[in-house]
Amino acid sequence: METLEQIQTRLAAAVPSAKVEILANDCAAGERSLLVDAANGFAVAKFLRDDAQLLLDYCSNVTGIDWPDKEITEKIKVKQTVDGVEKEVEEVKKTLRPGYLEVVYHLYSMTLKHGPIVLRLRTGNRADQTHLPSLTPLWRGAEFQEREVYDLYGVLFDGHPDLRRILMWDEFEGFPMRRDYLAPDDFEYEPTPHDEVLEAAKKHYPTEVKA
């Protein structure tokens, strides 16, 4: 199979507007991945599926990852003038990496029996920009898995034919796989008709005795 660099070059010709980045993987046995901007995610995925040399017709695994806001501390050397003498001083620089949600697709080819190509899409943030293009129109196999990512992480897939909760119940609020999710204390509480019924009953049977 082609290397990721070759794919990147060919992608630049096929989908010129796409920003494709190759992400390193610290694990030697693991695969590096292609990070694609959300707007061109669908076009890039379509290229990967239909290109005759790649023919990634099998979307094996779709999953979400939550990356909350994180403070990254770096030690950098800064030149400072201390008592009139210029010295190199180590300083701790703190930067805030804004959080995002990430969806990872593991693509293989059943016809050519190669793979995987790891495709990653990232949302703008974790609150209001959680839309990503759905790849279900390309691979049916992503249908339930994207529903699961929506259910557990809250990524909204545009173009998904049937985006509903799949493992949690429909009335459930929140996304349990997010790192900052807190389960409610009264998990078992469910509103029952009893309170309303009791309210209504009070109207029918006045408790106050009129003098």
Next chain:
Amino acid sequence: MNTFAPQAAKSFAVKPKLDPSGEELGELLEVSMGPHHPSTHGVFRMDVVLDGEKVVKLKPVFGYLHRNHEKIGENISYLASMPYTDRLDYFCSMTNNWAYALTVEKLAGLAVPERAEYIRVIMAELTRLQNHTCLIGFFVQDMGALGTPMMYAFREREKILDLFEEVSGARMMCNYMRFGGVRVDVNDEWIAKTKKVVADYSKFLDEFGTFLTENEIVLARTQFVGVLPKDLAINASITGPMLRAAGVNYDLRKVDKYGIYSRFNFQVPLGEHGDIYDRYMIRVLEMRESIKILDQALRDIPAGPVMDPKAKLRGFRPKAGEVYGRVEGPKGELGFYLISDGSPNPYRYRVRPPSFINLTILEDMCLGHNISDAVVILGSVDIVLGEVDR
């Protein structure tokens, strides 16, 4: 207002059915089949819309056993997830263990000793035998042959579970494999017993086959029912016997050659029509191939250690990185995706459950068939709800 509010479940409109002149012929009937229905193999529900007996629409509903296995995995150490993987597909704890161990070994760069590789192959193929046997029992029961075929299947399964119990201490929740090997070695007596079970298994398959393979009712109920076309199977990420019944030659034991599968001589059976009968036959033929692999593995198993001496059980912290590992489970491609951040717990722990994804095309296969056929089609998909719901 919560912008993430889930959309309400799309309810099925029950419309009157009209004939061309506009006269009402009756109504479509919406049936909620399950979750407590004996033929749904657990707590699984199908929302079915019926026109008479014909299925017009079918939506699978599940999640009744959901316990957020992946979240649990993120909050406990790598090794502590091993017994939890037993509970995914509780018929095939050995292959679940193997898939997880394989992924962590890839992540941490551990080697597996020769003898342990052989033991893993033996365990995985025994698992495949008992899973396929049970499945055939269940699905003949779904066709109405109550009790007897399933008891035949369970009788054989007991023999394999006894072998598992002897070596791991547990019949179903084996928790047998470790990163870099297996937990305990097997002795010669066990290998002799296994050889006998495997030798008897072909006789059982012959016997089972005479009852079922050319049985008139089985043929009538399964041939050209629930056909899954090849292109759809690939596009919908179907794996395992269902994919091969559709005629796609994709078996990870041959494609990835994980473990030591490249050393064994076996074939990948393929179907032609992609109907239920092909799915039944694929499983029978796969069992025959498993017996071949077992014969070779039990003959060639070398002596030696069963654990990588570099493998650490305590203080196990793989370097940062991510990895995706997969094995050919009895139900399809079972994958694990792990992200390590250098801490004792995985940052992300994901299971790629084969039977969850194989349910994607349940509706496509059932449309136009009778509701009684939908039961058999579901039986031929081979789902286990412990894995679907996770």
